[in-house]
Amino acid sequence: MTAVREKAAAPEDLARLFVERANAGDLEGLVELYEPDATVALPGGRTVAGQAAIRAAYEQMLARKPEFGAGTALPTLVxxxxxxxxxxxxxGGARAEVAHRQSDGTWLIVLDRPFFA
Known part of the structure; x- marks a missing residue:
């Protein structure tokens, strides 16, 4: 049975859901935050595109058991x-995302730069 996870009702929900799921080690929950063809910028200048590649990148990240903080949100542009x-x-770093409203009114990430200074 598939877990039922909270969906992002507003674009601002995406960062909170990412932090909660990453800290819980919820790989599939992280992947669910992205559109199927989303692109993520990774440390070192590498990018990955598509949920399978995002899953593989985050699987490696979660294996290191990082701890993410919520940070301070900046105003959202819609x-x-x-x-x-x-x-x-x-x-002291920053993160930025471009999100897209889905047909059901929820939001998913299309472009993600989760780590930059």
Missing amino acids: SGDWAQTASRTDD
Whole structure:
């Protein structure tokens, strides 16, 4: 049976859900936050695209058991069904995402730069 997870009702929910799921080691829950063809920027300048590649990258990340903080959210920019979210991380870095509203009104990440200074 598939776990029923909270969906992002607003673009701002995505960062919170990411932190909660990453800290819980919930790989599939992380992948569910992304559109099927999403692109994620990884440390070292590498990018991955598509849920299978995102799953593989996050599987490696979660194996190290990192601890994520919520950070400080910056104002969200919304234009129709698109939104840009960003936050300052607790370690002085930043993260930014582009999200897309789905037909059911929830939001998923399309472009993600989770770690930059």
